[in-house]
Amino acid sequence: MLTVTLKLVTIVAERVLQERLLRALKELGARGYTLTEVSGEGSRGVRASEWEGHNVKIETIVSPEVADRIIEHIAEHYFRYYAVIVYAQPVEVVRGDKYV
Amino acid sequence: MLTVTLKLVTIVAERVLQERLLRALKELGARGYTLTEVSGEGSRGVRASEWEGHNVKIETIVSPEVADRIIEHIAEHYFRYYAVIVYAQPVEVVRGDKYV
Amino acid sequence: MLTVTLKLVTIVAERVLQERLLRALKELGARGYTLTEVSGEGSRGVRASEWEGHNVKIETIVSPEVADRIIEHIAEHYFRYYAVIVYAQPVEVVRGDKYV
Amino acid sequence: MLDILLANLLSPIVLAFALGIIARLIRSDLSFPEPLYQALSIYLLLAIGLKGGAELSHTPGAVVLRPALVTLALGMLTPITSYVVLRKIGRMDRINAAAIAAHYGSVSAVTFIAAQTFGQLQGNLAEGFMPALVAMLEVPAIVVALMLVFARSNHHGSWREGLHEVLAGRSVVLLVGGLVIGYLSGTEGLKQVEPFFVSGFKGALTLFLLEMGLVAARRLRDLKKVGTFLVGFGIVMPILHGSLAVVLGHWAGLSVGGSAVLGAMVASASYIAAPAAVRISLPEANPTLYLTASLGITFPFNLALGIPLYFALAQWIGG
Amino acid sequence: MLDILLANLLSPIVLAFALGIIARLIRSDLSFPEPLYQALSIYLLLAIGLKGGAELSHTPGAVVLRPALVTLALGMLTPITSYVVLRKIGRMDRINAAAIAAHYGSVSAVTFIAAQTFGQLQGNLAEGFMPALVAMLEVPAIVVALMLVFARSNHHGSWREGLHEVLAGRSVVLLVGGLVIGYLSGTEGLKQVEPFFVSGFKGALTLFLLEMGLVAARRLRDLKKVGTFLVGFGIVMPILHGSLAVVLGHWAGLSVGGSAVLGAMVASASYIAAPAAVRISLPEANPTLYLTASLGITFPFNLALGIPLYFALAQWIGG
Amino acid sequence: MLDILLANLLSPIVLAFALGIIARLIRSDLSFPEPLYQALSIYLLLAIGLKGGAELSHTPGAVVLRPALVTLALGMLTPITSYVVLRKIGRMDRINAAAIAAHYGSVSAVTFIAAQTFGQLQGNLAEGFMPALVAMLEVPAIVVALMLVFARSNHHGSWREGLHEVLAGRSVVLLVGGLVIGYLSGTEGLKQVEPFFVSGFKGALTLFLLEMGLVAARRLRDLKKVGTFLVGFGIVMPILHGSLAVVLGHWAGLSVGGSAVLGAMVASASYIAAPAAVRISLPEANPTLYLTASLGITFPFNLALGIPLYFALAQWIGG
Numbered sequence A, B, C: 001m002l003t004v005t006l007k008l009v010t011i012v013a014e015r016v017l018q019e020r021l022l023r024a025l026k027e028l029g030a031r032g033y034t035l036t037e038v039s040g041e042g043s044r045g046v047r048a049s050e051w052e053g054h055n056v057k058i059e060t061i062v063s064p065e066v067a068d069r070i071i072e073h074i075a076e077h078y079f080r081y082y083a084v085i086v087y088a089q090p091v092e093v094v095r096g097d098k099y100v
Numbered sequence D, E, F: 001m002l003d004i005l006l007a008n009l010l011s012p013i014v015l016a017f018a019l020g021i022i023a024r025l026i027r028s029d030l031s032f033p034e035p036l037y038q039a040l041s042i043y044l045l046l047a048i049g050l051k052g053g054a055e056l057s058h059t060p061g062a063v064v065l066r067p068a069l070v071t072l073a074l075g076m077l078t079p080i081t082s083y084v085v086l087r088k089i090g091r092m093d094r095i096n097a098a099a100i101a102a103h104y105g106s107v108s109a110v111t112f113i114a115a116q117t118f119g120q121l122q123g124n125l126a127e128g129f130m131p132a133l134v135a136m137l138e139v140p141a142i143v144v145a146l147m148l149v150f151a152r153s154n155h156h157g158s159w160r161e162g163l164h165e166v167l168a169g170r171s172v173v174l175l176v177g178g179l180v181i182g183y184l185s186g187t188e189g190l191k192q193v194e195p196f197f198v199s200g201f202k203g204a205l206t207l208f209l210l211e212m213g214l215v216a217a218r219r220l221r222d223l224k225k226v227g228t229f230l231v232g233f234g235i236v237m238p239i240l241h242g243s244l245a246v247v248l249g250h251w252a253g254l255s256v257g258g259s260a261v262l263g264a265m266v267a268s269a270s271y272i273a274a275p276a277a278v279r280i281s282l283p284e285a286n287p288t289l290y291l292t293a294s295l296g297i298t299f300p301f302n303l304a305l306g307i308p309l310y311f312a313l314a315q316w317i318g319g
């Protein structure tokens, strides 16, 4: 099976950002995403929800360039005021052209 | 701690495939799996559910050979007609014999 | 964007352990975690819940040393009697100092 | 006729459906958590089963026989008429035609419930055993439609898995299970659970239709993709099938309310049981076509206009 | 006064709230799954909308006019008084002051419901159209408070997204949607769904308040972080705003029950609509401050002491 | 006796349980989302607490005293008899014996509810304060059983965490919390929430038992693994404990209904509170043994046969 190595970018963020982040991903070149409802704790204790602790995890498989763009976008727009983390890992996929 | 490197194979698929995929994993040699209810979007907009967008994510830690078999099986049987993606990553585990 | 490579440690465990594991993570030096409700199967069929199969997945990004400590702690305290697995992967993050 | 229509359009359940559509159109963040949707549908299916079964327990078999046979016959006929129309007039390929035919032959439980509720308000009560007919109408059409494909060719999808999907699917299990529980425990048994399953019913249905509106609105976006033929099909076919059913229901001895409800049942298109079975058995069929037609066109049409129409027809024939 | 207070403190809803707090304090594993919380809040909002709308459908417009104008005026005034107090007395920065002002100008639907329920038990029924006033009170304050920031500076957050967040937010959609459905389908329509939406209401509210207790207890941990001033603000401001609203309500022709409920509404601080809008529009405001004040201080205060107080005042003025 | 049995077997709740088992056997995709299960169990526990508390509020203490003492005594005795039987006759190791003893000493709230409901239908109403006895029966047995292990050896599991798990566990918090709320707000308070917590009760219980059937069916697969001894134990032990409790209940002054319900309570085995506590405190005990025994054998046995048996016995002694 012919596999290609791409990047899996994972964002964990407070739920109020969901719509905006998905819009941003699309604009930055992601061709799809998978979303999970999660909870968590980090350095920020509280967020704008009676449901503190409820976050979304957004995973998207993209080319390395798009991965960089996404990470930069999030660092620039969300790190300061919002509860959000982002990280990237290499993954092997088949049908590599589906994701770029 | 003695760790071994194995493969973490992740499948994201429309929910109607859940039972079949789990059966296939077992037959192909996976010794366990973890399942998460997720949602997502990709190239196929709609699926057979009033709950479009609802997918399952199935993660399984296996030997590299089993990983290849799983990826091939899915590519062959599901890529054409179903909303499904699959990718693999190396992971370090302890008790490596538990997974093979 | 300046990224640092850290470890993503993932624990999948039966739900009854949730509180204890989170306490242990904090004590071992993790600065945050993300928790997902999952289900799954492995070598142990049954657990102490009418909801067999319901597990939690706890993900935490930590330094390699903390990762080792966590894996050792879990292997020592939980592998024998509880349904639990743990694995680690390298991930690239920005703001590396947030996690250590 | 006009006042029947107005009464229907101003009923809480139709208005709740409209609210759901509007909420989606203005991009509201209103959404039903999936477990709530599942809880409501478990409740509604079990409740109609229970009521129907308790009613059956004191209905003489002879009264049910003819309506049951008519229902079965319609369950075999309507997938075939749908298929033929889709192939000959719509020029659709075999697979997609069969997939859509499975939906239009089967039944939408919510449309049935809405029709029954509407009859109650109009004072045109349908027979109490109608839920048993719903259970009978659900499965055969899907089998017939799949046979139209599998009879001819060796085929990718799994015929047996698809069938298991319908027969052991949760809507059949809950409906038939409810019927059996209601039948065995009888009117006495039903009385114990009445405040929960009977009194609360219409309110829960209102909530459910709000959610249906949210879901259907997503399908409305795809109206353009499916083309004019399918939009027309989704309106004309229910009228034809529904009218036929009203007439046959009347002939089989059903009351005005009963014939009208039978009309609504037969006119309705499945969007729970059929899609799951078809996705497994005919994976190459395009879900956008069958889901948009049944959920985006036929369901709203029946809810708003079809139901009053079948009642007006039943009244005209039998009243 | 004392017996009013005791009657309130021993009502199932207040006790359920206390149980929620205690459960959290003893570190119980009791927790509500999120879908249950969502289901209950969808139900409660839709239910009060439906009842209010059905009531409106046979209320002459003239009766509603003055109370509506008073409500709107209070919705514009209270964010400003809150802002001024926070800035001048509390020495708070502009952003956080505006964020908190948005919460105290807007309304907590649960406080409204609790007040209305309390009135029923006291035999001081509020006017049936009060839910329409809740809908009117929810939005303006948030707009006014955001304007206090956006009018002055170019700013990070998105003003339009924040506004959309309130206007198309689920609490407004359900409340206003319920009102319209209730209004269009009228008393006749309401009767169909009464066992579900009316009879079950107080029980569902009890369950909801148990959950509110669980959530509020988490906020109590943060009481120390927010400082004495904000604790005092969260108690004194509601008393002032509430008393003013009782007086104006009486002047506008509302009954004793109606004025008291208006008092509770105006005294209450939003913790659903406002936080979502503020988080989007004023991301640099500190959520610990506004959530702890509205959910950890003002909500329990109103529930336990405020509501009986506003009723006592209304009685004294109008009884 | 036979007609009592038949009446029980044909009640909606027993039939719903059977439907759940059947659905699983035919591999239906019917399943309850976890939040629905949690919502129903929160509701049921709170509801029985509320009713019991309201009843207690007007029951003279003297009436409750003797039944309460009997209950406590049985809560200490039954884990010991279970332990001895498992060790001596079953030749089971100490840890697993203690784990199973904790389950059989404690109580299954659903079995209690089913027994109470059955009594109502039979016209053999149990005393209203029985829920207070359930709360008393839940905890002591688990403590006694754990002591059987911890008294002897230094041990892996955590004794204190296990105890906290029961005492602050959601079933105790909801039951005791409901009792206190019901007691404090009294009959007057209960009336407000009656349509929700009282009228809807049996229907919600029916839904819950459908889910219980789905869960128990999974345990049935493990019947072979646990061996004949444990199957016998899961049937004989409840009969012995239940009969003893009926006799002692009668002696303590309980009515026919009350003694029978006490019998069912004591006969029942916990499958919510005990498993969680045991898993934490005795991790090396095998969950397949204690879960299969309590959920796969004893629960269905009591539901179908045990409850009518305890009623027949109570009638024979006291009627």
Ligand SMILES: Nc1ncnc2c1ncn2[C@@H]1O[C@H](COP(=O)(O)O)[C@@H](O)[C@H]1O
Residues within 6 Å of the ligand: A012, A013, A014, A039, A040, A041, A042, A043, A044, A045, A053, A055, A082, A083, A084, A085, C030, C031, C032, C033, C034, C035, C059, C060, C061, C062, C099
């Ligand atoms: N070290 C970490 N490992 C895993 N997830 C984290 C970590 N730190 C933060 N998170 C997740 O990111 C969310 C926001 O983090 P923060 O901005 O630090 O509050 C948290 O609620 C967690 O879900």
Ligand SMILES: Nc1ncnc2c1ncn2[C@@H]1O[C@H](COP(=O)(O)O)[C@@H](O)[C@H]1O
Residues within 6 Å of the ligand: A030, A031, A032, A033, A034, A035, A059, A060, A061, A062, A099, B012, B013, B014, B039, B040, B041, B042, B043, B044, B045, B053, B055, B082, B083, B084, B085
């Ligand atoms: N680029 C991507 N990154 C992450 N998840 C994806 C991506 N593309 C598709 N998916 C997931 O896979 C499912 C099926 O994809 P598709 O077949 O492209 O519709 C989607 O619903 C998503 O959950």
Ligand SMILES: Nc1ncnc2c1ncn2[C@@H]1O[C@H](COP(=O)(O)O)[C@@H](O)[C@H]1O
Residues within 6 Å of the ligand: B030, B031, B032, B033, B034, B035, B059, B060, B061, B062, B099, C012, C013, C014, C039, C040, C041, C042, C043, C044, C045, C053, C055, C082, C083, C084, C085
């Ligand atoms: N090979 C595997 N791959 C992925 N997840 C696994 C695997 N084995 C076990 N798990 C997860 O870990 C949990 C506990 O495993 P076990 O102790 O083997 O029963 C299971 O319920 C699964 O969720």
Ligand code: NA
Residues within 6 Å of the ligand: D078, D103, D104, D105, D106, D107, D108, D265, D266, D267, D268, D269, D270
């Ligand atoms: Na049909």
Ligand code: NA
Residues within 6 Å of the ligand: E078, E103, E104, E105, E106, E107, E108, E265, E266, E267, E268, E269, E270
């Ligand atoms: Na206010």
Ligand code: NA
Residues within 6 Å of the ligand: F078, F103, F104, F105, F106, F107, F108, F265, F266, F267, F268, F269, F270
């Ligand atoms: Na017992």
